[in-house]
Amino acid sequence: MTSVHHRERVRLPGRETDIEVGCGIRARLWTALAARFPRAWRFGLVLDRRVADLWPMEAPTVGPRPLVVRVGPGEAAKTRRVLARIQDRLLDLKRDEPVVAMGGGALLDAAGFAAATVRRGLEWIALPTTVLGMADAAVGGKVAINHPRGKNLLGAFHPPVLVLADVDILATLLQRDRVAGLAEMYKMARIGDAELLDLLRRGAPADPVAWCDAIARAVTIKARIVEEDERDQGLRRALNYGHTVGHALERLLGPDAVRHGEAVAMGMGPAARIALARGLVDGALVERQARDLERLGLDHDVPRGVDREALFEIMGLDKKRRPGAAHTFVLPVGDVGVQIAEDVSEEEIRAALDP
Numbered sequence: 001m002t003s004v005h006h007r008e009r010v011r012l013p014g015r016e017t018d019i020e021v022g023c024g025i026r027a028r029l030w031t032a033l034a035a036r037f038p039r040a041w042r043f044g045l046v047l048d049r050r051v052a053d054l055w056p057m058e059a060p061t062v063g064p065r066p067l068v069v070r071v072g073p074g075e076a077a078k079t080r081r082v083l084a085r086i087q088d089r090l091l092d093l094k095r096d097e098p099v100v101a102m103g104g105g106a107l108l109d110a111a112g113f114a115a116a117t118v119r120r121g122l123e124w125i126a127l128p129t130t131v132l133g134m135a136d137a138a139v140g141g142k143v144a145i146n147h148p149r150g151k152n153l154l155g156a157f158h159p160p161v162l163v164l165a166d167v168d169i170l171a172t173l174l175q176r177d178r179v180a181g182l183a184e185m186y187k188m189a190r191i192g193d194a195e196l197l198d199l200l201r202r203g204a205p206a207d208p209v210a211w212c213d214a215i216a217r218a219v220t221i222k223a224r225i226v227e228e229d230e231r232d233q234g235l236r237r238a239l240n241y242g243h244t245v246g247h248a249l250e251r252l253l254g255p256d257a258v259r260h261g262e263a264v265a266m267g268m269g270p271a272a273r274i275a276l277a278r279g280l281v282d283g284a285l286v287e288r289q290a291r292d293l294e295r296l297g298l299d300h301d302v303p304r305g306v307d308r309e310a311l312f313e314i315m316g317l318d319k320k321r322r323p324g325a326a327h328t329f330v331l332p333v334g335d336v337g338v339q340i341a342e343d344v345s346e347e348e349i350r351a352a353l354d355p
């Protein structure tokens with residue numbers, strides 16, 4: 001049964017993204033394609049291979065024909081080699097023929113970037129299939145692939161015209177990936193939604209409607225942030241809570257050892273302790289964060305076995321570091337609310353990593 005639980009519109013200069021969160025709503029793709037792209041004979045259908053096997057998308061016999069590209073799964077999609085394969089296929093589309101991308105955050109990042117580059121930008125529709133994809137990656141138009149020098153170093157701003165977040169699809173997601181997505185939702189709550197924080201403090205959402213509620217709240221926060229600062233000049237950088245250490249951990253350990261959301265959660269402990277040392281929060285709040293993340297099934301610190309020096313070396317190369325400046329961290333200033341500190345020294349980070 002199809003039921004749209006929440007509708008959101010992200011308004012950016014000259015472009016809008018309509019976002020729908022609900023149950024069974026992936027089937028709305030076909031009417032959306034016909035309504036939005038009446039002149040299209042074809043559309044690109046870029047699929048995470050694992051998702052495609054679990055959730056086959058049969059195009060109706062009437063309407064535009066899919067040019068299918070199966071990639072992945074997961075982070076493996078975000079390479080130049082895979083990007084080239086997607087681009088080659090999408091080059092068979094005309095300017096007014098869209099791309100549909102279905103998969104987790106990694107697939108959306110790669111397919112969205114391919115859409116941004118082919119014929120100087122094809123319109124695209126996102127069908128996120130992970131918690132993280134629905135709550136975060138599909139919203140705001142940042143699309144990218146990785147480079148050996150760092151995550152997301154090759155990318156663009158290219159928002160989808162439509163996002164259909166069908167929570168039914170989360171049924172097949174591995175518990176590990178579901179939990180990893182909760183890290184980004186928790187981040188969103190800490191940035192600006194006390195109600196979402198309360199909700200997550202009761203544990204992971206227990207049924208599809210609860211998932212819809214939580215994802216809708218995260219989508220709303222992110223939508224408002226992106227409207228204010230699409231290009232990552234100010235407010236949007238708040239979304240990097242946990243990411244300074246998290247991105248370095250991901251590069252050091254690789255996607256099989258640590259998921260993006262897991263790494264972000266592991267970066268929240270150090271960030272909170274830097275805030276503690278600066279007198280921005282008290283010890284009880286740092287403790288509370290640790291308990292919150294544990295309850296959701298997440299580690300909140302860099303594991304003991306991780307080579308600290310190797311981590312620092314990577315952080316020195318992190319793209320978020322401005323030349324000549326100290327490290328940039330998003331620091332909590334309370335239960336809800338963060339500030340961006342661009343002057344965090346190596347000494348502060350070392351002290352916060354291993355209390």
Ligand SMILES: NC(=O)c1ccc[n+]([C@@H]2O[C@H](COP(=O)([O-])OP(=O)(O)OC[C@H]3O[C@@H](n4cnc5c(N)ncnc54)[C@H](O)[C@@H]3O)[C@@H](O)[C@H]2O)c1
Pocket residue numbers: 048050051054072073074075078103104105106107109129130131132133136137138139140141142143151152169170171172173174177180181184259260261
């Ligand atoms: N663009 C943005 O604004 C933004 C924001 C946050 C994160 N990201 C990116 O998102 C990526 C992480 O995304 P993710 O956590 O969704 O992981 P992912 O896309 O790597 O997917 C995780 C795993 O789940 C599988 N999978 C996906 N949907 C499934 C389903 N419904 N059932 C069963 N298996 C399924 C995938 O095949 C993969 O193995 C990172 O690359 C990160 O950089 C982007």
